[in-house]
Amino acid sequence: MIYLDNAATSFPKPEPVYQALDRFARTSLANPGRAGHRMAVAAERMLDEARHRLNRLFEGEAPERWILTLNCTDGLNLAIKGLVRPGDHVITTDLEHNSVSRPLRALEKAGVIRLTRVASSEGYVRAADIAAALTDATTLVAMTHASNVLGTVQPIEEVASAVRAAGALFLVDAAQSAGVVPISLKELPIDLIAFPGHKALYGPTGTGALYAGPRTDGKLRPWREGGTGGDSSSEVQPVLLPYYLEGGTPNVLGVAGLVAGLTWVEEKGPDGLRAHEVELLQEVVDWVERAEGWGVAGRWDPARHVGALSLRVPEGLTPQDIGSVLDVSFDIAVRPGLHCAPYIHRALGTFPDGTLRLSPGPFSTRQDVQHLIGALGEITASIL
Template identity: 45%
Template sequence: MRAEKPLRENPERLFARRSNAFSSHEVNRIMSEALIYFDNAATTFPKPAVTMEAMARCLREAGGSPGRSGHRLSIEAGRVLFNARESLAGLFGISDSLRIILTKNATEALNIAICGLLKPGDHVITSGMEHNSVMRPLRALEPGGVNLTVISCSPAGELDPADVARAIRKDTRAIVLTHASNVTGTIMPVAAVGRIARERGVVFCVDAAQTAGALPIDVQAMQIDLLAFTGHKSLFGPQGTGGLYMRKGLEKEIAPIMRGGTGSHSELEEQPDFMPDCYESGTPNTVGMAGLDAGAGFVANRGVESIRVHEERLTGLFLAGIENIEGVRVYGLKDPSRQMPVVSIGIRGLDPAAVSMALDERFGIMTRPGLHCAPAAHKTIETYPAGTIRFSFGFFNTEEQVGRALEAIRELAGKRIRP
């Protein structure tokens, strides 16, 4: 049996030696026998077999460049992209799939929306629970004359829509809001804010990185103008996929942030001005989109609601089990019906990185420590700069795995992680 390692060691040294922590044999053993993956808020794992099969089939049968040639492989590659748009449109209540811009991730989608829309003199509103994919583009625009208001949230990460309404000014151009926090899982009142934005004539942009495929989303009912999403989380696509829904007419107001070859109007040296080509320059990730199409189909076949029920049950079991463990603090709402399957915890007197490393090396439990690319959220819940240990559950996790995680936390908290 492998000896336990002391975890009072500096976390930076722990991570420096991390690449040599396991031999290839150990990696294979853990993967096949003991791995418990609770880092689904970063990326879901494993992916369904249909995702991998679709990507392999695309490589074999649709290896051309979509929209660039007229031969059968090019046409088949174009069909892959069309099918992916159609599958995504069906999940999000989008009537015209050409309103979906295919991107490499939610970050690119948010940059298109934020940097393409906002101009000097504009005012924009966001919340204190945002990911850096929202905060960094917004902060980068401030020196150029874009005015930013960050609405404070409760220590559990809740946002009051009335605070958003009060923050709207004559020069307010947009509201940018996460659908759910990647730190606490707190679900934001998107529909309520959408109504406010539409009534006041403000563009409403939603970051659905944590919710697309895991919560019902209808861009019409929620009055969402711009919906940014990633493909590699709850849509079960591969990394390097994502998209942006853009309400009709906004393409006249949002400038592309990248220009180049689109396969359309090649006789022109100016960028096309129609959707989605004006935002999709360069050769697309056709293989990745084949996987995303399959992943979205998997979600549609299983049903977003049934996936939600399973993940909510796992979250409830974890919350119920952890509340009685001495020395452990849970952040957020602690209500599985009002949050995503994301739970951040801290253990009194212990560094989150050390705890996460112990969970990995001793128990084969994968979590994510630290600030989760969301320092604003951690300042809101008062865990900055150390951060938390984040457990994020997914469709392929089980109740038995949750029980094993609770046992591990109880052991580590009780021992205070001594050598």
């Protein structure tokens, strides 16, 4: 199969990831514990290794500030529900995935927070619009680094400065950027960043991380409490990071795969990985410009894009029809629909059918893209 659905989860994984999963599952898959037997300690060490790797790649303040989560949604919910208090004002954007917009909307509907949703234009949010929405009551700004629908990269550097100046906390959803856009937490005033391990960090599903910076100390409460593999005598969750926010047996096998994925990303470098995917998408954009009935959703700017592109489809066809034909007749996997991000589709006028999203990965080739373009041409010819 030609797999162009890497924005959902990356496939295939780099070979060392499969090897690490197999090796770890056969030798060390014990329940991690700081005070346990040798296998338990080895499993705990794998979690530590992941925190050190994450801290190095993203230049965080300390490894223990990395909370290992089960996916990006888990980290985002931990951040949002752990931080907001009744009466808070929160700012978000219309580009968000449901993992940001649903918890925030639920809190707004319950009367807990006041929510401002800043509109994007052609797929880009203006930092000035976020700055203009900040008030004395704003405690949190939660936004995506790159749109999972359009692939457009947002100006989080400027937003981060404005949010810090206003004294609010800044939460970045880096689901589509972690691993393909360099992010330095040393240079950027970002308080919290969440991402999955299973997309461009090449870990398996069931992995992710949340970074909780120093300004969240004393503010971020756990929403999941339980065993921490250490001090069992305490009646309540021990306040020590990362255990404070990590109740329950972690996906230590997945984390072993994630560590191999992080090593691979460090070797290749995020810039080169992004450039490869954008180059492949440029071929699709060039084709769309010549093709009757097709269009690119959002503004295509290769310098501010990750490897996801949404296409408007010709009249008479739906993205779902095309996705099915690509799957069944051409053996090509793409993602039609709303991509868990209904607000941006409403803004683009592509609600409710959505768009056809293409997302190549590091192992996708020009030949794959040529096959796709040929298939889209054949499907279009059949209705015109």
